[in-house]
Amino acid sequence: MQYAMLIYAEPGYTDALSEDEGKAVFADYMALGEDPRARGGGQLQPIETATTVRVQEGQTLTTDGPFADTKEVFVGYYVFDADNLDEAIELAARIPAARLGGAIEVRPLVER
Amino acid sequence: MFASLVGFLGDFDLAEEAAQEAFAVAAERWPRDGIPANPGAWLTVTARNWAIDRIRRERTLAEKARQLEVPEATVDELDDTAIDDERLELIFTCCHPALALEAQVALTLRALGGLTTEEIGRAFLISEQTMKRRLSRAKAKIKATGIPFAVPAEHRLPDRLDAVLAVVYLIYNEGYSGRIDLAGEAIRLGRVLAALMPDEPEVHGLLALMQIHHARREARFSGEELVLLEDQDRSLWDLQEIATGREALERAIALRGRGQYVLQAAIASLQADDGIDWNEVAALYAQLAQITRSPVVDLNRAVAVAQTGDPERALEIVEELELSDYQYLHSTRGAPLRRLGRTDEAREAFERALALARSERERRFLERRIAEL
Numbered sequence: 060m061q062y063a064m065l066i067y068a069e070p071g072y073t074d075a076l077s078e079d080e081g082k083a084v085f086a087d088y089m090a091l092g093e094d095p096r097a098r099g100g101g102q103l104q105p106i107e108t109a110t111t112v113r114v115q116e117g118q119t120l121t122t123d124g125p126f127a128d129t130k131e132v133f134v135g136y137y138v139f140d141a142d143n144l145d146e147a148i149e150l151a152a153r154i155p156a157a158r159l160g161g162a163i164e165v166r167p168l169v170e171r
Numbered sequence: 172m173f174a175s176l177v178g179f180l181g182d183f184d185l186a187e188e189a190a191q192e193a194f195a196v197a198a199e200r201w202p203r204d205g206i207p208a209n210p211g212a213w214l215t216v217t218a219r220n221w222a223i224d225r226i227r228r229e230r231t232l233a234e235k236a237r238q239l240e241v242p243e244a245t246v247d248e249l250d251d252t253a254i255d256d257e258r259l260e261l262i263f264t265c266c267h268p269a270l271a272l273e274a275q276v277a278l279t280l281r282a283l284g285g286l287t288t289e290e291i292g293r294a295f296l297i298s299e300q301t302m303k304r305r306l307s308r309a310k311a312k313i314k315a316t317g318i319p320f321a322v323p324a325e326h327r328l329p330d331r332l333d334a335v336l337a338v339v340y341l342i343y344n345e346g347y348s349g350r351i352d353l354a355g356e357a358i359r360l361g362r363v364l365a366a367l368m369p370d371e372p373e374v375h376g377l378l379a380l381m382q383i384h385h386a387r388r389e390a391r392f393s394g395e396e397l398v399l400l401e402d403q404d405r406s407l408w409d410l411q412e413i414a415t416g417r418e419a420l421e422r423a424i425a426l427r428g429r430g431q432y433v434l435q436a437a438i439a440s441l442q443a444d445d446g447i448d449w450n451e452v453a454a455l456y457a458q459l460a461q462i463t464r465s466p467v468v469d470l471n472r473a474v475a476v477a478q479t480g481d482p483e484r485a486l487e488i489v490e491e492l493e494l495s496d497y498q499y500l501h502s503t504r505g506a507p508l509r510r511l512g513r514t515d516e517a518r519e520a521f522e523r524a525l526a527l528a529r530s531e532r533e534r535r536f537l538e539r540r541i542a543e544l
Binding site for chain 1: 267315321323
């Protein structure tokens, strides 16, 4: 089954880390991306670069800023192929944001 | 070939069986049809196909059984290992942390307790309709998210077992509600768990705790009035149940259990003695506080210390706690204050507790305490 891992964290959640700690976090993210079960993923640029788009009555409405103005923001995602939810949860637990005050939402993808 | 089977199936025993099956078929067919061009590949494919078939058949059976919602067998009927394994898997599936706690409770009562949806609804003061929806949603989530029907792997087992025990204890604490004896149900579940996981000390610990506590239920109330442990009519205690509980506790201790349920059971057991060793009780609460880091446990420790005849120390412990909105904090201060002759402060403490009391029984109990001052 394919699972989306939606990563939420406070902006600047890695700022307080030392250089070594920061490198380790980066390495963890890379390793997860290179896991044979990974099917995709990406790190989003900071929230200041967000633009929200809606279409109402044929008109495209564009506003500055993220969809949800919350303390914790959507910072990135992975898609993993896993046998079951327990395996997915273990992968999610390895995502650095989870241990740095953030949270990972794990949801299965609709199968096509 | 065997290694690739284990990797493919994720199941050591199944892989072994599949391999044996493949060899058996080969021994039968090859003399007849000739050895295939790639014998290794032939064996692997044959073994895999056999295993896949077997998994499909078992899954269909398990699924059908659950759909029929057949009432579960009692402990006495558990003599088939396959059924045992399935029941254990079911418990862990029902209590998966990804499910809402109330869903875990409902599923466990339905799938393992054999209660009807209506009975569960009644026990939790919820309509049958609502309970049905809760159960459906939970089952749908299990299916949609791929919650596995399996006993968790070794490294996940401690946490997952904690979750199961928490659900059972939650059910126990609901007590007698809507004409359903949930405490009795929980104890039954505890016995099933103990039979399925005889080497887990905390499982025996929880069973012991529930049984010893349950044994005192008739003495806990006098009419509508709450009766303190020290004032309870011990002739109303179910001595057989206390003995059974103590046996479970011994099993837990023999397995070197030292976790939260074993400690609580040990405390309950001590409190069922003729002359209660309050020093030992206080010491056990101190150990429990280390594990649970719960100020409520420290409060209970304070009560035990007060019982040893050291009201000053008891007050010290209580004063360090940050539980100002917790009624029991105030009532716990009241007794030692009274013993120290600080009557005005005692009255104030009991009155604060009274203001926070949530039931008629508790209010009347506190009013009596105040009247006694």
